[in-house]
Amino acid sequence: MGGPSRRPEGGAWGDDAGLLTLPSGARVRGRRIVDDASAADFALVLARGPLPPWPSRRVRWPDLWVPLDRADAVDALREALRRATAGERVEVACRGGVGRTGTALAAFAVLEGLAPGEAVAWVRARYHPHAVETPWQRWWLRSLS
Numbered sequence: 001m002g003g004p005s006r007r008p009e010g011g012a013w014g015d016d017a018g019l020l021t022l023p024s025g026a027r028v029r030g031r032r033i034v035d036d037a038s039a040a041d042f043a044l045v046l047a048r049g050p051l052p053p054w055p056s057r058r059v060r061w062p063d064l065w066v067p068l069d070r071a072d073a074v075d076a077l078r079e080a081l082r083r084a085t086a087g088e089r090v091e092v093a094c095r096g097g098v099g100r101t102g103t104a105l106a107a108f109a110v111l112e113g114l115a116p117g118e119a120v121a122w123v124r125a126r127y128h129p130h131a132v133e134t135p136w137q138r139w140w141l142r143s144l145s
Contacts, residue, residue, distance in 0.1 A: 013089055014038025018097070020105055020127050023112045026084040030105050030127055032097035041088040044080045046100040052093075061100050064133060066140040074144070077107050084108075102131020106141055116141040 013019060015038050018031045031037055033049045043056035046067075051058065059076050060068040067073030084090040094100035102123050109119035120138060123131045132138055 018091075018127075020123075022081075022084065022108050023114060023122075024085060026081070026087075027089075028080070028084050028105065028108065029089070029091040030097055030101040031091060031093050033093040033095055035097070037091070039089070040091040042080060042083050042090050044076055044090070044092045044104060046092065046094040046104060049095065052091075061094070063095060064099060064136075066103075066136050070143070077104060077111065080104075081108050081111055098128050098130050099133035099137060102128055102133070103137040103141065106132050107144055110141055110144045116145055 013027070013029065018029045019027055020030060021027050029037070029040065033045060033047055037052070040052065040054055043052045043054060045051060045056050045058045046061040047063070057076050057079065059073045061073065062068065080090050080092065092101045092104045105127055106119040106123040109122055110116055114122060116138065119141060120132045132141070
C-alpha cells in the first residue's frame with residue numbers, strides 16, 4: 001500500500017469511500033485503519049495500529065467492546081463532531097471499520113439528537129449493515145443520551 005493521497009483543495013474529500021452525512025449535514029468518513037485513504041484533517045482512531053500522517057487522537061477501545069475510558073471517549077467524539085461541523089474532513093477508523101467505527105458514527109448521531117435505537121438503524125442503513133456489532137455497544141450508546 002502506498003501513502004495517503006495529496007490533500008485536495010477546498011476541503012473536499014479525495015474520494016467518497018466510507019463518507020457519511022450526519023443528521024446535521026456534516027460529513028465524516030468511516031474506514032479500516034489499515035486501508036490506504038485520501039488525507040483527512042483529523043482522525044479519531046479506535047484501535048491499535050498505525051496513526052495516519054495527519055492530526056489524530058486515539059481512544060482506547062477494545063474490539064467488540066466499549067471504550068475503556070468513557071469520559072475520554074465522549075470528549076474525543078465531541079471534538080471530532082465539532083471539527084466536522086466546522087467543515088473539517090474528519091474520519092473515524094478501527095481495525096475492521098465496522099463495530100467500533102460504526103458505534104462512533106452512531107454516537108455522532110446520538111450527540112446530534114437521535115435516539116440511540118434510531119442512531120443504530122440510521123448508521124446501519126447509511127454506513128454498514130453490521131455497524132454497532134454487540135449488545136454492549138448498543139448499551140454504551142444509550143449512556144450518551
